[in-house]
Amino acid sequence: MAEKSIKKRANLRDVAKAAGVSVATVSRVLNTPELVTVSTRETVQAAIEALHFVPSAAARSINSGRSHVIGALVPTLDNAIFSKFLGALETKLGEYGLSLVVATTDSDPDIEAQKAQRLVNIGAEALIVSGISHSPDFDSLISRTRMPTVATSFYDPSYRYPTIGYDNAAASRKALEFLIGKGHQHIAVFHGPTDHHDRMRARLSGLHGQGVLHSFETDITLEGAGMAINALFETSPHVTAILCLSDVLALGALFGLQRRNVQIPHQMALMGVDDLPSSASAFPSISTIHLPAAEMGARTAEAVANWVEHQSEPEPFLIDTSLIAREST
Template identity: 50%
Template sequence: MSRPPSHKKRANLRDVAREAGVSVATVSRVLNTPDLVQEATRSRVQRVIDDLGFVRSAAARAINSGRTQILGALVPTLDNDIFAITLNAMENRLVELGFSLVVATTDEDPEKEARKAKELLDNGVEGLVLTGKSHTKALFDMLERRDVPALVISCFDPEYRLPTIGYDNHKAAALAYQHLRSSGHENVAVVHGPTAFNDRTQARLDAIAELQGGALRNALETELSVAGGAQAVRKLLSQPNDYDAILCLSDVIAFGALNALHRAGKSVPKDISVMGIQDLPASAETYPRLTTVHLPVQQMGRQAAEGIANWVVDQRPPAPIEVQSRLVTRETVGNKSGPKGKKGQRAPPS
C-alpha cells in the first residue's frame, strides 16, 4: 500500500528566528521596519527567510500594519466584456501598486450593492470602486460612517458627490447619433438595455432625445445581450416603420442585431445601417465590421486603480478624470446621401 506524499510544514516567524539566531521581535522588525535593524542582522534574517520560503500571511500583515492592501470593486455583471476588460486592467495596475482586488456583482440592484459593499468592508477592504451613479442612501451613509475611500467608474460627472473616473455617456451617444444623421440616415431606431438603476444608459438616451428635439422617438428596450439585440430587431422588422438605421447603445446588442438582420435577408449597410457603442474586441470581427464609439475602458481601469490606491495611501481623493470616447468607422454604416446625393452609397471602412 503506497504512503501519501509528505507535505513540508510552512515556516513561521519562530522558525525564522531560530535559524537566524535572533528573537521573534527582531524578525518582525526586519519585516516591518527594516531601517531600524543593523545591516548585518537584517541580511542574515533575510537569507533565512529566503531559504525557508517564509511568506507572511495577509492576516499577520494586517495586524502588524493596520493595512490589508485589499480593494473592492462592485460591477453589475461579469457577463459583459466591458466590465471584464475594465477589471482586468484595474487588477493588473493594482498588483503593480502592491494591492489585491476583490470583485462582487450587483445585477444593477442598489440594495444588493449595499449588502455586497458591507460584506467587502467587513472583510477588510480598504477602498471601493463603484459603477455608475445610482446608489442607495444606505451605501453613502456607510461609506461616510466608516470613512472609506470610494470612487465611481463608467461615467464622468465632476459635480457628483464621489470622484468619477470614466467616459461621458451623454457625449458618446451624441457622437453615435450625429454620425448616423450626418451619413444621411433620417429614420433611426434606438435599441438599448434596461434603464432601471442604470444612469449610464439613461444618459445616452437623454442625449439622443435632445438631438431629436427633446422627446425620444423610436426607442426600444431589450435585454442587454446578443439574444436581446436579435429579439429587438425581429420586433422592429415586424413593424410597418421603415427604419434606415439601428443605433444600439451597446455593442453586445449590436451583435444580436446584425445576426437577426442577416437571418431576415437584410443587407448591412445597403438595406439598413447598424451602429454600436463600446468597441469591444469582437466588434472589429463581425460581418460586416461594426461601426461604433470607442469607450477607453482599459485606460479607465488603470486610472481608477491609481486613483483609489493613492487615496488609500495618501488619504487624498483623486480629481475627477474624463477618458475620451471616439468614433470608430468601419463597415456597418452606409452613406445614404453619398457624395453627390445618391442613395445607397457606402461609407469606406477605416
C-alpha cells in the same frame, strides 16, 4: 518522532525560540534584514524554513493599517466592457502592489450595498463602483467608514464621489448625429434596462429631441438584440438605421439582420457604443463610439492608489470618447 505535528501554524515566537533569538530579530530578518548580522540572519532563515513559517497577513495589516486590497463592484462579468475595465484595473493596481477583489452586483443596488459591506468586512481600503445610482445603505456605509470611493463609467464632477468616466449622453448623441448626418430619418434605438442603470439612462437621454426615434428595450445580450430585431420588423418597417447603446446589442443585431438577409449598410445601417473587439472584426465591421475602458481602468487604478497611499482624493476625470466609422454605416 518529530515535533507535535498537530500544531497548526508556526508564528514569530516559535521561530524565535527555534532560532534562539528574540521575536524582534526575526521580525527584522523579515523586514529589514540589513540590520541583522549575516550569521544570525542565516540561523533565523533556517528556522523559518524548518518550521514552514509564513507571516500572518492579518497581524501585519493590524500594525500597518493597510490591507493592500481594493474592492470593485461591477454589474456583471458577462459583458466584455467590464472585463476589459477590470483587466486593466487589476494590472495597474498590481503595479502599485494592490490586489483587486471583484464583486458582481447584477445591477441591483441592494446587492451592491450588501457586497460593499462585505468588502468593508474583509478590509478593503477603497471601493470602486459603476455609475452614480446607489442605495442609501451604500451611501451610509461609505459615509460611516469614510472609505475612499470612486465611481466609474460616468463623468459627473458634482457627484459626491469622484467620478472617472465618460459623458454617456454626449457619446450616444454623437452617434445619433452621425447617423442623421448620413441621411437617416427613421432610426431605431436598442437599449438595455434603464432602471438602476444610469449609464444607459444617460445615453438614452442624450438622444432626446433628435429625429424620429423608435426605441426598443431589451436585455444587453446577443439574444436580447435578436428579439429586438424581431420586434423592430414587426412594428417599424421603415426604419433605416439602428443605434445600439451597447456593442453587445450591435453584434446581436448584426446577426439578427444577417439571419433575415438584410444587407448592411445598404438596407439597414447599424451602429453601436463601446467599441468591443468584436465590432472591429465583424463582417461588416460595426461603427461605434469608442469608450476607452482599458484607459478608464488604468486611470481609476492610479487615482485609487494615490488616494490610499497619499490620502489625496482624486479630481473627477472625463474620459474622451470618439466615433469610429466602419462598414456598417
